[in-house]
Amino acid sequence: MPHKVPSPRASAVPSGRDGLPSLTGLRFWAALLVVAYHLSRQVGQLPGASELAWYGRSGVTFFFVLSGFVLAWTYDGRQVPAKVFLWRRFARIWPLLATTTVLSVGVWLALGKTVSAKAVAATLLLVNAWIPDRVMLQGGNPAAWSLSDEAWFYLIFPVLMALPAVRSRRGRRRIWVMVCAGVVLVWLSGALIADGVPRVWALDYLPLTRTLQFLLGVVAGLAVARGWRPPIGLWSAISLAIGWHLVLIPWSEAVSDALWYGPYHASHLLSTPLFALLVAAAAHADLNGRKTGLGGKWAIHLGHWSFAWYLIHEIVIRVWVANHGRPTGLSDTAMVWLVVVAVSLALSACAYRWVEHPLERRLRGFGPRVPADDGRIGEARPAGETVRQN
Template sequence: MNRMYNNFSKVNDLLDGKVSNYLDFMRGLAAILVLMEHLGSRLFVGYGYLQFPNAIVKLLYLLNLLGGPAVIVFFVLSGLFISRTVLKTIFENKWSWKSYLVNRLSRLYVVLIPALLLTFIADKIASNYFNYRWYTNDFTNIKDFIGNLFYLQTIFVRTYGSNAPLWSLSSEFWYYMLFPVFILIFRNQRKALKIVYSIIALGILFMIGQRINSYFLIWLLGTVVLFLPSIHLVKSKIIMSVSFLLVCIAMLLRPLINNGRLFIDHHTNNLFFVDLFIGLSFSFLIYSLLHGIEKKNKANKWFEKISKLLASFSFSLYLLHYPIINLVYYWGAKNGFTGLQPNLLSVFIEIIIVVLMCMLAFLFSRITEARTNFVRTFIMRSFDMFKVDKRKVKEMM
């Protein structure tokens, strides 16, 4: 146990160093890849089955197929950072459900609520003016809206409106809940609490279903990285290069298997094992970065600034982009747009749209993600004020 704690302490220290810039950059890049896949599906003719005029266009277009693998990257990064936070507070005997829930829920809701409202507005406009057929009846729409607020999409309700990327948010939230519950089952000395936490864990596992449960294993790969000891071999640049190559291969395998171009001759959504391969290879890359990069080396200031910038609006970009793409697509379709042929000009147009979407997401993040600490502080102070008022009432009685 002491050895595991020592490994965790070393990795926890390394995560505050130069490696954090690389992880921030990967998080931002993953959000952009998700945007590109959804944009490409609306922008290009015959998306996914095209003949390309040259290798450059083919390479650039290939980036449009990596949105699915990018979500797996999010899962592993989430597992790394969330479990780090939980374990650190538990090891230091500072664990508090109140602090944890305030931190997690404020981080999610400060972006989710505005994103859901924007989805409603964008879908309503597309439905009323541009032949977008989504709003079946008000009761179903309200139920989906409320269900998404409580992270029940894909479990009891649909993802809200056109905002399909919300599916992963329900998985993430329940992983946030499951992980500390599992840890507290083993760490708690009181049998009664062990039983309560065990019942809660079983209830969540039963509710979220087999598919979300299985992807929890991929999320936990980020946790495993926190406890792996450093070995001398990993400091080799060759190992770092191999780990990066494995990630590239794993990410490219997913769309090929998904579209029936590798191993099978038909489209399939049964991608758990290829997603597990992506998770394992990306975890290996994180491990090689953590233990292979010298912490004392100074970080490139420009790279650090770009990484932090991308990370600062990645969540907003993820939740914001699809309703806007959907609205613009149906507006274009009503005015005769039928898609672009893949060539250098159309890829350049896509790049311009991606940049514009990133700029919009950045502005959106300034009034959402950037206010997270303010919201957290306000909520915690409200709790403290409530406690003080409660004491005064007791004293008066």
């Protein structure tokens, strides 16, 4: 990890809901990347947008890095029993997972599709990403596989925070280098798996593989909390992330995704350090009171809805395609994109207001507690969730 520079504002931590607003705003853009990815592949392509988002599944990598960052930031120096931490995480993700899974299964049944009860159970138990079977991975809601990875991250987080290497500046530097090398080695290991389906599971879904992304977020979060200044600014980090996706365009034209060295696996594995720099730069900008353009009122609202949006948008796409088919012309495709985005966002806003937020608060009230919370910023949210106060 680059050299740590003390920051006079590192101790002046913003408090209250959305204490680091740029991170909340970035959640929406990462979720939009995933939404555009699914629209491009399941509805139809829009020139420019689809090329840039053709590997937008990398937005999930961003959320895994961000999850580690915000959890490390939130719980650094706080004495929170593991059972309290894990119950909070359950209350955070499970109500909306269960609700959207019921919605997804209902849509499939209404469309006359067969639904595997075992796959739905695996989804609700947050274990489906461990099973190398396409039916199980899709489970009750195809987008929910990432929550199985998040559940694994939550289980190991208290152990990671106790590791001496994670707690020391030198150790974090070494972990940063090791993770960057590790994601490259994981990508290269695809050459050892001839069959495409097992390779996709091992490199894309398996929680053990994705742990590197979470770990890099953890060390970045602790480093920024201790005054580390990222080597590049926010807009340079954004430019790097966009540039990476632009590089994937000619790569995809030259190499098939069916090959291990194609851009599909590389898109989400090799983007890990870029997203870590992006998250750290955004947090550092907020800490120094700089206006980033990512934390305005509507950006915050959209960030709040992004977790639900991530889980709902594919269901809306599925309903549209089943009833109307794929559009043929450019104008029709653009219209369907707008309809899907508008409808899924509206449903997500309702889900946040009437399901996600109230059920989380109610479940927390039933679970174990600690006597006091210092609430530096809110806890991390998986794949689209927002930052908010404990």
